[in-house]
Amino acid sequence: MKTVLNWLDDRTGWNRPLRALFRYPVPAHAHHNPMFSFGSLIVVLFMFQALTGILMAFYYEPSPEGAYFSVDYIQFTLKYGWLVRGVHHWSASAMIVLVVLHLLRTYLYGAYKKPRELTWVLGVVLLLIVASFGFTGYLLPWDQKGYWATKVGTEIAGSVPLVGASLRGLMRGGDVMGITTLTRFYTAHMLILPAAFLTVVLGHLALMRRNKLAPALVHRGDEPEKSVPFYPTHLAIEAVIALGVVVALIVAANLFPAPLGLRADPSDSSFVPRPDWYFLFYFQLLKYFPGSLEAVATVLIPLFFFGSMVLLPFIDRGEERRPWKRPIAAGAFVFYAAGVLALTAIAAG
Amino acid sequence: MKSRLIWIVLACVPLAAIVGACGGGGDSGGGGKASPNELLAAKKSPASLAADDAAWKDARVTTIKTSVVEGSKATHPVDVATQALYSGTDIWFRFEWADATDNSATRIWTYDGSGWKSSGNEDRLSLYWEITPIDGFQTKGCTVLCHNPAADPIAKWYMVSPGKDDRADNWHGKSVRTNTVQQADDKYLNGALSDPSDIESASKGDQKDSGGYVDNKTADGKAPAKMGATPGKPSVLVSEAVALDVSKLKAGDTVPRELLAPYVGSRGDIEAKGTWANGKWTLVFHRKLDTGHDDDVKLVPGKVFPFGLAVHDAAGAYDHTISNDVLLLKFK
Numbered sequence: 001m002k003t004v005l006n007w008l009d010d011r012t013g014w015n016r017p018l019r020a021l022f023r024y025p026v027p028a029h030a031h032h033n034p035m036f037s038f039g040s041l042i043v044v045l046f047m048f049q050a051l052t053g054i055l056m057a058f059y060y061e062p063s064p065e066g067a068y069f070s071v072d073y074i075q076f077t078l079k080y081g082w083l084v085r086g087v088h089h090w091s092a093s094a095m096i097v098l099v100v101l102h103l104l105r106t107y108l109y110g111a112y113k114k115p116r117e118l119t120w121v122l123g124v125v126l127l128l129i130v131a132s133f134g135f136t137g138y139l140l141p142w143d144q145k146g147y148w149a150t151k152v153g154t155e156i157a158g159s160v161p162l163v164g165a166s167l168r169g170l171m172r173g174g175d176v177m178g179i180t181t182l183t184r185f186y187t188a189h190m191l192i193l194p195a196a197f198l199t200v201v202l203g204h205l206a207l208m209r210r211n212k213l214a215p216a217l218v219h220r221g222d223e224p225e226k227s228v229p230f231y232p233t234h235l236a237i238e239a240v241i242a243l244g245v246v247v248a249l250i251v252a253a254n255l256f257p258a259p260l261g262l263r264a265d266p267s268d269s270s271f272v273p274r275p276d277w278y279f280l281f282y283f284q285l286l287k288y289f290p291g292s293l294e295a296v297a298t299v300l301i302p303l304f305f306f307g308s309m310v311l312l313p314f315i316d317r318g319e320e321r322r323p324w325k326r327p328i329a330a331g332a333f334v335f336y337a338a339g340v341l342a343l344t345a346i347a348a349g
Numbered sequence: 350m351k352s353r354l355i356w357i358v359l360a361c362v363p364l365a366a367i368v369g370a371c372g373g374g375g376d377s378g379g380g381g382k383a384s385p386n387e388l389l390a391a392k393k394s395p396a397s398l399a400a401d402d403a404a405w406k407d408a409r410v411t412t413i414k415t416s417v418v419e420g421s422k423a424t425h426p427v428d429v430a431t432q433a434l435y436s437g438t439d440i441w442f443r444f445e446w447a448d449a450t451d452n453s454a455t456r457i458w459t460y461d462g463s464g465w466k467s468s469g470n471e472d473r474l475s476l477y478w479e480i481t482p483i484d485g486f487q488t489k490g491c492t493v494l495c496h497n498p499a500a501d502p503i504a505k506w507y508m509v510s511p512g513k514d515d516r517a518d519n520w521h522g523k524s525v526r527t528n529t530v531q532q533a534d535d536k537y538l539n540g541a542l543s544d545p546s547d548i549e550s551a552s553k554g555d556q557k558d559s560g561g562y563v564d565n566k567t568a569d570g571k572a573p574a575k576m577g578a579t580p581g582k583p584s585v586l587v588s589e590a591v592a593l594d595v596s597k598l599k600a601g602d603t604v605p606r607e608l609l610a611p612y613v614g615s616r617g618d619i620e621a622k623g624t625w626a627n628g629k630w631t632l633v634f635h636r637k638l639d640t641g642h643d644d645d646v647k648l649v650p651g652k653v654f655p656f657g658l659a660v661h662d663a664a665g666a667y668d669h670t671i672s673n674d675v676l677l678l679k680f681k
């Protein structure tokens with residue numbers, strides 16, 4: 001084996017960059033803090049998403065006539081199809097949770113500050129990409145829930161002043177939802193978003209390696225912080241955690257099968273659409289801005305929220321990173337977290 | 350490392366609770382509130398077809414409201430308390446509804462001393478399921494299946510849509526013709542009318558090898574051909590029927606119009622037991638989730654199945670009431 005590897009290295013030179021990739025020091029505080037595993041878990045979950053997505057693509061038919069029945073076949077007839085789809089479904093939810101937690105950890109630890117501003121910005125972009133994965137994937141089974149939630153979602157996009165109609169047309173591929181809408185969502189879900197995700201993650205990781213992880217919030221003593229090598233010490237722990245996540249996904253897929261509602265009926269205007277759980281807070285928020293106020297919820301609030309997230313490291317430029325010394329940042333966290341949780345609870349209730 | 354893992358496990362518990370509470374598990378299995386039109390099948394097997402089997406205590410009761418459709422001769426709506434149980438291979442339904450009279454004498458022959466008169470009808474309950482996708486059925490149920498406005502041309506009734514092979518499964522419990530042999534009539538509907546002038550001919554029996562009910566009448570249709578050993582019974586088995594002997598009858602005696610034998614084949618897939626007592630019917634259906642027959646709906650735990658329900662009350666002007674909206678069978 002070693003001879004083969006040496007032969008390959010002799011001709012490709014792969015060994016050196018690979019060693020460089022894996023043999024970097026991980027600070028002891030990050031090694032011991034489970035919150036620093038969120039990032040690698042997101043990558044692991046993406047790999048599961050990709051694998052299960054490819055497996056389902058072998059059977060999925062992206063047309064309004066065939067989509068529902070192909071998903072129905074995957075879920076209820078294909079051997080282990082329920083498991084593949086279940087893992088895909090639950091890893092999608094887990095990814096949303098972990099991206100949010102990853103951003104929250106970075107926010108609370110003040111790790112977005114100089115020189116890691118761009119790493120943070122790419123993290124925010126990553127959140128949008130993962131949410132887009134959820135939005136585009138929701139339609140693909142072409143069931144009542146997905147169809148009507150997407151109809152509402154594209155209507156919301158259509159209500160954006162000036163560019164709304166074009167945006168809705170771009171998403172739907174026309175005025176009404178049909179084969180072009182499904183094709184576009186499928187293309188986005190299968191090609192555009194994965195490519196964007198990988199690009200952003202690679203950029204994110206490259207910046208993380210260049211600027212290193214932020215130091216510990218509190219460092220006692222004069223000696224420099226200890227570190228452990230990523231390979232094999234830190235990677236071993238990450239692998240164990242990833243294994244636990246895999247087991248959890250399989251258990252979740254078994255106990256709570258991925259849902260498939262009734263097939264979409266575009267003539268059934270009585271259906272009350274509801275988004276997936278991670279969009280529930282926004283679904284609830286929209287209810288408070290009816291009629292002419294709609295643009296407040298569809299444009300101003302998202303623009304303010306994501307705008308402030310992107311601009312955060314350029315506004316908060318102080319060196320202090322400890323959250324208990326940053327009352328405004330901590331207060332904003334409590335405000336947003338409580339708001340999102342409350343709106344989600346109201347919508348779910 | 351140990352503490353790190355403990356932290357992650359602890360963090361996962363509230364997260365899982367949040368996702369679960371928000372319906373992350375979706376329609377089938379994620380909990381959440383049930384709508385009035387949802388029949389939730391519990392996973393438990395009753396020991397028999399008895400309506401008082403202990404297993405039914407674990408099945409949630411869904412009251413299905415039926416209504417009198419425009420033009421119907423039915424006099425009043427009926428509420429049907431419905432339950433469902435399932436195992437890895439079988440499914441059971443239990444229905445209970447108020448009915449002041451036990452009508453179990455369908456077209457029974459009555460002897461007046463010299464001639465015969467046939468009268469009466471039977472109480473019934475039927476379910477409808479999609480075998481193939483039927484446009485609108487999953488959102489409108491029976492309404493789209495049979496009850497388009499009466500003024501509509503025949504092409505809009507009974508899924509009569511040339512060029513399409515839509516099929517609906519029909520489980521038809523009949524108090525005389527099938528209940529006597531502890532079966533429901535397993536039929537299907539499609540758009541191919543065997544008699545173009547008769548919309549009822551869209552209803553067809555599933556494949557059968559033998560059995561079923563046959564009309565007990567002479568060639569001229571004016572009298573019964575056979576009789577049972579005991580006068581007065583509303584039905585008699587083919588195997589027990591003997592040639593009519595009027596010398597054994599007196600005026601007012603009755604002879605069954607139907608000669609019965611259990612269905613063998615796909616038409617006999619549904620076991621059923623109906624009992625009328627104290628002003629109400631209780632009826633239990635039992636079938637394999639997957640009968641392996643292409644004229645039957647294949648039920649799969651985890652999946653949502655739309656269905657419709659109709660109740661026929663034979664008292665007074667004979668007609669039936671239908672479920673108001675589409676009903677959904679879900680598996681717990």
